[in-house]
Amino acid sequence: MTYSAHVDTFTRDNLPPAEQQPEFLFDLPELQFPERLNCADPLLDDHVAQGRGDRVCIQAPGLRWTYADLQAQANRIANVLVKDLGVVPGNRVLLRAPNNPMMAACWFAVMKAGAVAVATMPLLRAKELKHVIAKARVTHALCDLRLAEELKLAAAESPDLKHIRWFNDASADGLEAAMAKHSAVFRNVDTARDDTCILAFTSGTTGQPKATMHFHRDVMASCVCWPPHVLRPTADDVFMGTPPLAFTFGLGGLLLFPLSIGASTVLLEQGGPQDLVDAVLKYKATILFTAPTSYRAIAAIAGPLRGSTLKKCVSAGEALPAATRALWKEATGIEMIDGIGATELMHIFISADEKEARPGATGKAVPGYVACVMDDEGRPAPLGQVGKLAVKGPTGCRYLADERQARYVIDGWNYTGDAYSRDGDGYFHYHSRTDDMIISAGYNIAGPEVEDALLRHPKVAECGVIGIVDAERGQIVKAIVVLRPGADPTPETAKELQDFVKQTIAPYKYPRSVEFAAALPRTETGKLQRFRLRQTNQGENR
Numbered sequence: 001m002t003y004s005a006h007v008d009t010f011t012r013d014n015l016p017p018a019e020q021q022p023e024f025l026f027d028l029p030e031l032q033f034p035e036r037l038n039c040a041d042p043l044l045d046d047h048v049a050q051g052r053g054d055r056v057c058i059q060a061p062g063l064r065w066t067y068a069d070l071q072a073q074a075n076r077i078a079n080v081l082v083k084d085l086g087v088v089p090g091n092r093v094l095l096r097a098p099n100n101p102m103m104a105a106c107w108f109a110v111m112k113a114g115a116v117a118v119a120t121m122p123l124l125r126a127k128e129l130k131h132v133i134a135k136a137r138v139t140h141a142l143c144d145l146r147l148a149e150e151l152k153l154a155a156a157e158s159p160d161l162k163h164i165r166w167f168n169d170a171s172a173d174g175l176e177a178a179m180a181k182h183s184a185v186f187r188n189v190d191t192a193r194d195d196t197c198i199l200a201f202t203s204g205t206t207g208q209p210k211a212t213m214h215f216h217r218d219v220m221a222s223c224v225c226w227p228p229h230v231l232r233p234t235a236d237d238v239f240m241g242t243p244p245l246a247f248t249f250g251l252g253g254l255l256l257f258p259l260s261i262g263a264s265t266v267l268l269e270q271g272g273p274q275d276l277v278d279a280v281l282k283y284k285a286t287i288l289f290t291a292p293t294s295y296r297a298i299a300a301i302a303g304p305l306r307g308s309t310l311k312k313c314v315s316a317g318e319a320l321p322a323a324t325r326a327l328w329k330e331a332t333g334i335e336m337i338d339g340i341g342a343t344e345l346m347h348i349f350i351s352a353d354e355k356e357a358r359p360g361a362t363g364k365a366v367p368g369y370v371a372c373v374m375d376d377e378g379r380p381a382p383l384g385q386v387g388k389l390a391v392k393g394p395t396g397c398r399y400l401a402d403e404r405q406a407r408y409v410i411d412g413w414n415y416t417g418d419a420y421s422r423d424g425d426g427y428f429h430y431h432s433r434t435d436d437m438i439i440s441a442g443y444n445i446a447g448p449e450v451e452d453a454l455l456r457h458p459k460v461a462e463c464g465v466i467g468i469v470d471a472e473r474g475q476i477v478k479a480i481v482v483l484r485p486g487a488d489p490t491p492e493t494a495k496e497l498q499d500f501v502k503q504t505i506a507p508y509k510y511p512r513s514v515e516f517a518a519a520l521p522r523t524e525t526g527k528l529q530r531f532r533l534r535q536t537n538q539g540e541n542r
């Protein structure tokens with residue numbers, strides 16, 4: 001038996017069978033982790049122990065916590081969890097809040113107690129929360145009082161969930177009142193590097209969301225691969241952005257990565273374009289994390305960011321259209337850092353820094369990872385050929401008790417579900433999700449390429465391109481377009497956009513059908529929900 005600190009062995013008992021696990025690579029010297037590892041030590045307590053307790057750690061409207069402050073808060077919450085609520089190592093603790101300092105403190109408290117954090121997206125409704133609670137066998141929850149309603153509804157039907165504490169709550173039975181009764185000292189549970197510490201749910205654009213399991217060592221692996229090799233931040237950087245801490249893109253970019261180097265982070269509950277521009281100036285942010293559509297929306301009002309403290313802009317979650325990269329550079333002078341990550345792999349595994357960025361390519365395999373484009377037989381595809389993206393590295397897919405594991409991991413490789421090609425210089429080029437490739441009259445057409453062409457037209461604010469059933473061609477390309485203010489949704493505009501695409505890319509790819517819409521369906525993580533576009537558009541043009 002290998003060592004584990006977990007008394008509650010639920011996560012270990014529900015790991016995928018050994019033969020279905022991905023191969024893990026630990027070639028880099030910085031990936032040699034000790035057998036006992038609690039990620040709260042290197043990310044938080046070590047900074048205080050080594051004399052950096054006075055450095056600014058988290059800022060938010062009206063608040064500034066040093067590393068020592070965050071440690072004291074997290075320790076008090078850990079004491080509440082263990083002494084008041086009976087949390088034992090291995091228990092699953094649900095966390096629910098907008099991005100704010102208490103959410104971060106709760107996350108660290110769960111790590112310190114050797115428990116497993118199950119962070120949930122703020123917009124989830126009772127029905128979805130109920131699934132999360134049941135799937136992860138959640139026993140405890142810490143939740144921002146403002147998000148209580150849906151959790152209360154879910155809890156009423158969730159027998160496993162026995163203890164809830166509300167925070168940002170001034171009442172006598174709120175978490176803050178309980179914290180005040182406890183010491184600011186807590187001895188971190190001596191977890192194993194391969195004890196699970198987070199269960200991250202996939203956004204679940206199709207089917208039931210899957211729970212991915214990550215160990216303490218995975219959290220630290222994500223901090224030593226992409227950040228130091230591609231982002232290259234320093235301890236004086238100020239991180240900021242929009243992705244929720246419940247999304248591993250946000251957890252890494254807005255909490256783990258800044259803390260791993262003793263830098264500071266700004267947590268914002270509101271992430272609209274104007275909120276972000278104002279916050280960059282107010283807090284003198286230097287690094288921004290958000291999704292491609294958000295960069296497009298901010299670009300329109302980004303004037304004040306030119307010449308500001310902002311230096312590095314990271315885009316992930318969805319393919320970055322070359323048109324958006326160009327727009328952002330025009331507006332701010334900054335070349336974006338694109339990176340593809342996945343909940344299954346924790347964070348970014350293919351990327352390029354601002355100097356190596358190539359418009360239209362995501363980048364190269366991040367040090368620590370290897371990536372390959374596979375043909376339909378699972379053999380490496382020739383250069384330039386579109387195939388399935390497969391990756392291996394220090395992190396990888398472990399779905400909790402889910403038969404879909406066998407589809408994500410094949411022969412030790414993680415198959416992300418993306419159609420990619422690789423060029424002779426080692427750059428990976430995104431085409432589409434494998435399921436989203438449009439096949440029209442025998443041609444393979446990637447929707448994102450058509451979207452990129454449309455986004456170059458001055459009248460287009462946003463667009464989504466899908467294949468719809470067509471009797472003659474199998475499928476035809478259809479564009480759903482959100483126009484910029486002032487442009488008219490007329491047949492003439494549709495024709496103008498079609499002609500524009502024909503002049504920009506191979507004419508057979510142009511959208512034979514164009515529809516105008518006021519908005520596009522998106523997930524909380526900024527992803528276009530193509531399946532919803534397909535649902536509403538199916539049956540037309542048959």
Ligand code: 3UK
Nearest residue numbers: 248249316317318319339340341342343347348416
């Ligand atoms: C797509 C991209 C092209 C791609 C994520 C950074 O998005 C994240 O995780 P999810 O599990 O989705 C994974 C899928 O999203 N995707 C993400 N980034 C890009 N496609 N270019 C990109 N730059 O289909 C991938 O398979 O929600 C992103 C860090 C952590 C994450 N969890």
